[in-house]
Amino acid sequence: MLRNLKELHDYTIGAVDGVIGHVRDLYLDDQAWIVRYLVVETGGWLSGRKVLISPMAVGKPDWAGRLLPLSITMEQVKNSPDVDADKPVTRQHERMYSSYYGYPYYWGGMGYWGAGMYPNMMLSGNQARGAPQTLQQEAEAARDTNADPHLRSCAALTGYYIHASDGDIGHVSGMLIDDQTWAVRYLIVDTSNWWMGHQMLVAPPWIEGVSWADQTVSVDLTRQAIKDAPVFDPSSTLARDHEVLLHQHYGRRGYWAPGEKRVTEGSHV
Numbered sequence: 001m002l003r004n005l006k007e008l009h010d011y012t013i014g015a016v017d018g019v020i021g022h023v024r025d026l027y028l029d030d031q032a033w034i035v036r037y038l039v040v041e042t043g044g045w046l047s048g049r050k051v052l053i054s055p056m057a058v059g060k061p062d063w064a065g066r067l068l069p070l071s072i073t074m075e076q077v078k079n080s081p082d083v084d085a086d087k088p089v090t091r092q093h094e095r096m097y098s099s100y101y102g103y104p105y106y107w108g109g110m111g112y113w114g115a116g117m118y119p120n121m122m123l124s125g126n127q128a129r130g131a132p133q134t135l136q137q138e139a140e141a142a143r144d145t146n147a148d149p150h151l152r153s154c155a156a157l158t159g160y161y162i163h164a165s166d167g168d169i170g171h172v173s174g175m176l177i178d179d180q181t182w183a184v185r186y187l188i189v190d191t192s193n194w195w196m197g198h199q200m201l202v203a204p205p206w207i208e209g210v211s212w213a214d215q216t217v218s219v220d221l222t223r224q225a226i227k228d229a230p231v232f233d234p235s236s237t238l239a240r241d242h243e244v245l246l247h248q249h250y251g252r253r254g255y256w257a258p259g260e261k262r263v264t265e266g267s268h269v
Contacts, residue, residue, distance in 0.1 A: 002185055002238050003063075005154055005175040012067045013040045013053060015074045023068070024050065026154040026177075027089065028184055033204035034112050035182040036151060038068070039085045042077075050085035051077055055119040055182045056103050072101070089151045107149070112181050119182060152212070160210075162189050162202065163218045169226050170194055172217060176201070176238065185255065187217065188232060194223075199232045201246060203255070225250065 005026065013020045025039035037052040059069040081096045083089060098105055109115040160172045173190035177183070186201040208218045229249050230242055240256070247254045 001179050002176040003179045004188075004234065005158075005177060008038075008177070010066070012065075013038065014067055014069045015072055015077060016070065018074050020051070020053075020070070020074060020077055021046075024155075025085070027052070027151045028154055028157075030150045030152045030210060032112065033184040035154070035177060035184065036106065036149075037089070039153075045074075046078060051080060052083050052085065052089070052097065053077075054097075054101070054103060056113075057101070058119070061179065076101070089149060091149050094149055112183060117181055157210075157217075159215070161216045162187075163216055164221050164223045164226060165219075166222050168194065169223055170200075173199065174234075183255075188234065189226075191226075195227055199234055200226055200229055201232045202226075203247075203252070205255075206250065206252065221250065 008023050008026065011023045013023060021040045021042040023038050024041045026035045027037040027039065028035050035055065037054055038058075040051050040053050042049050042051060053070065057070045057072050059071055061068050079100075081093070081100055083093050083097065095105075097103075104114055106113045106119075111117050113119045113121065154175060158172050158174065162169050162171060170189045170191035170193060172187050174188040175184050176186040176188065178185050184204055186203055187207075189200045189202055191198050191200060202217075202219050202221070206219050206221055208220050210217050230245050232238070232242075243254060243256075
């Protein structure tokens with residue numbers, strides 16, 4: 001199911017033995033457009049320290065209760081490597097983080113998460129928590145020590161201007177995130193400064209580039225094409241039929257497999 005980024009803000013994060021804190025932001029990979037970490041504000045029990053939580057640690061969410069349960073303890077979070085959530089996260093930070101929790105590296109594979117599509121798949125088989133990295137992973141880590149992990153704040157991206165191929169169309173007002181893969185499926189574009197305040201959807205594959213210095217997102221679409229596209233209603237769940245119409249309108253291929261049905265609340269994966 002697709003979740004609005006605003007839904008996740010202030011969600012409670014629960015360890016196996018108590019509440020850790022609340023979601024304040026998410027870090028996305030601006031090349032793959034996958035959420036790699038939750039930024040959690042811990043509150044009084046850890047002096048308000050902000051910590052990073054990987055989706056690999058997230059169990060079955062309680063969407064009604066606005067709770068994301070984790071498979072790690074409060075003590076593990078307390079002793080986790082210090083990462084300044086207000087500064088860019090480096091690959092070295094990520095290696096330290098992954099080593100501490102025993103997580104395999106998500107980068108270097110062909111899937112969203114290493115070789116797989118889902119974060120919890122990375123912990124199956126021999127990749128149990130606390131297990132050492134393989135020689136191949138260590139080699140990849142050495143190669144990527146100085147690589148830019150391309151992690152960006154979702155909160156910071158909100159408000160960026162959207163440039164179509166022939167002019168401005170609005171600004172980013174939110175994102176829709178796949179709650180199974182943690183992939184960003186759409187940016188929500190508010191056109192209030194251009195066209196009667198409608199909200200439209202733009203998928204990451206249609207993005208030509210992001211200028212973090214100029215706070216702009218350029219898309220490979222014309223203003224008229226966007227104006228003629230199906231309007232997004234943020235008050236209702238986005239149906240697959242709406243997505244199909246949207247992709248057909250732009251002549252683009254969908255991210256879903258042929259015949260794939262979206263998982264909805266109350267159904268089983």
